[in-house]
Structure formats: C-alpha cells, structure tokens
Amino acid sequence: MISLQTLVFFVILCENVLSCRSDVFDYKISKPLGMNETKFYNVDEISKCDDNDLVVVDNQYIPELCCKLVACKNALESIIFKNCFIREIEENCFSNSVQNVRYVIGVTYNYITTIKKHTFRDLVVTEIHLHDNFIDELEDEAFLHLNNLSMISLDNNRLKVINPKAFTLVPRLEHLSLTANHITTLQAGVFSFLPARNSYITLACNKIDQLKKIAFDGLSSRFIVILNLNGNRIETLPEDIFSNHSFGLVDLGYNPLTKISRYFCEKQCVMERFWFDCTFLTLEDVEFIVGWAKMKEVDLGASGCPQYNLTFKARPAKYCSGAKNFGDAFSCQLYVCFYLVLRFLL
Incomplete structure (x- = not known):
C-alpha cells in the first residue's frame, strides 16, 4: 500500500510538472518549407517571432x-x-x-x-x-x-x-x-450561410436519421455541392429530397436505407456521383437505382450488393467506431507522472 507521504509527494510532483508557469511553455517556431532554420521561443519571447514563422505548441498545459x-x-x-x-x-x-x-x-x-x-x-x-x-x-x-x-x-x-x-x-x-459529432437532424436552411460557390459538406459518422428537403433551403442551386453523409442512420429518401440542386457527390454509404422514392432526384436535379448501401433495400429498389443512374449518367457506387459489381470506399472506422481517440491527447507530462509513481510502487 502506498504511504501517505508518497501520495503527497506524487501530488506535489504532478502540480510542478503540470503547472502553468511561463517558463515551461516552449513554442516551436519553424520556418516555411524550403528553409532549414528552426527557432525556439518561450512564452515571454513569442511576441518577437519573425515574419512567416510557423508556431506549433504541443504537449503543454x-x-x-x-x-x-x-x-x-x-x-x-x-x-x-x-x-x-x-x-x-x-x-x-x-x-x-x-x-x-x-x-x-x-x-x-x-x-x-x-x-x-x-x-x-x-x-x-x-x-x-x-x-x-x-x-x-x-x-x-x-x-x-x-x-x-x-x-x-x-x-x-x-x-x-x-x-x-x-x-x-x-x-x-x-x-x-x-x-x-452528435448531430441528429438538419434543420431548415441549415446551410444557408454557405456562399454561392461550390461547397464540400462533410457530415459523416453522425446520428442523422432522416433528411428533409427544407434542410437545403437557401443553398444555391447553381453551384455543385459535395455532400458526405456516410455512416449515419438515414432509412428513407423522400420525394424531391435532392431536387433543384446540383451535387458532385451524395455519399449515403453505410446508412440503413430501406426505402427510396422513385422521385428522390427528379426536378432539375443534377448529380454526378451517388454512393449508397444496398444491405436493407429490396431488389426492386436496387434495380431502380441502377437503372436511374444509367439513364442519368450518374457514377454509381454501392456496398452490400456485390452482384451488381459496384465498388464503394470503406467506412471511415476511425470516426464511426463511436469511441473518441484520446491517444494523441495524452501528454508527455502525464507519462512522466505515471512512470514515477510506478517507480515508487515497484
């Protein structure tokens, strides 16, 4: 059993190691690519950094x-x-x-x-x-x-x-x-702040369970949108959900789609690529999408239906696993503390 004195010493040690004193901040200032010079500044010298410096602060408190x-x-x-x-x-x-x-x-x-x-x-x-x-x-x-x-x-x-x-x-x-993130729904006009230019919206690995047409209100129909919804919980694609918009890609891979309206991309809907998951769809729905893509000259990709010879990229498991990755956030100071306490124990 650890003695009281050891615990007190350990707490004091950690406080010293993790204390927010100006003399423990090391700012690594490195020149842009193509220049070999690297400088180090402490917190009192950061204001003196040179033009075009790259400031990287890592593993500090x-x-x-x-x-x-x-x-x-x-x-x-x-x-x-x-x-x-x-x-x-x-x-x-x-x-x-x-x-x-x-x-x-x-x-x-x-x-x-x-x-x-x-x-x-x-x-x-x-x-x-x-x-x-x-x-x-x-x-x-x-x-x-x-x-x-x-x-x-x-x-x-x-x-x-x-x-x-x-x-x-x-x-x-x-x-x-x-x-x-933990996003469950896309409210009306949620993308209205995006400028009238081509946009890339990445919403993969959230908790979105349905799409509503009003979510795209205010999003310019004149420019191409790449919409990544991979790894969500979307089950249906309602009528006209993508109408009056232009998409470079709609990625619905690894969503439990069970029903797709025959008019999900009908009125003035332009789509270059469409990726989806066949696992829970009926054969009729899959054949409809294959025929629709052929008629509209849409580049089609899918998972869950190898008989159609459609390829699709893998789900980004790093994010969709549901576990936050703290590996990179575990500071070297804490490693030192744990190492020292193990030394005391052993």
Missing part, C-alpha cells in the same frame, strides 16, 4: 488560451495549439493578437466546449482547425467577417445541431467538416 499567450505583431504563416489541455479560448483572443496569420489557426486535441462569439473575427486566415475537442456549442458570430476563410474543421466534437448564425460573412467558405 494551458487551461485558458488568452491574448497575451498568442500576441505577435508580425505576419505568421500558421499557429497551432495541440494537446495543451485548453478548456477555454478568451473572447477576441485571435482577433486582438494575431490578425495577420496567413494560413492556419489550429486548436486541436484539447478540451474546449464552446466557441464564443467573435472568437474568430476579422482575420485573414484561410483555414481554422478545431477538431478533436469537446465542442457542443457554436455561439452566434463565432466565425465573423473572415474574407479569406475556405475551410473549417470541427471533426470529432459533440455538436448536436449546426448553428448557421455562427458563420457570418464568410464569403469564400468551401469546406465545412463536421465528421463524428
């Missing part, structure tokens, strides 16, 4: 990401915080501190639950990565006035609904990725 920690007046290439136990991002954190990040802002493999209003505002960044957190709420105007933003990744979080008001004035947004 930063409970709150605040303005003073990311302050840099120069134009950075990207800034990424990974495995840092971040639970909260201070309001206007990036807008006030790093307005000139050119490419990527990333806060991944952390413990954030809410993206607050104006967290990302008036930036020139092109991509925002927030995957592998615990985000269950996007406040209105969380992403505001981002003229160059083309991609947002919110994969592997806990969102139950998509708040279209969170995305305001994002005129170049092309890729919205929401794989492996």
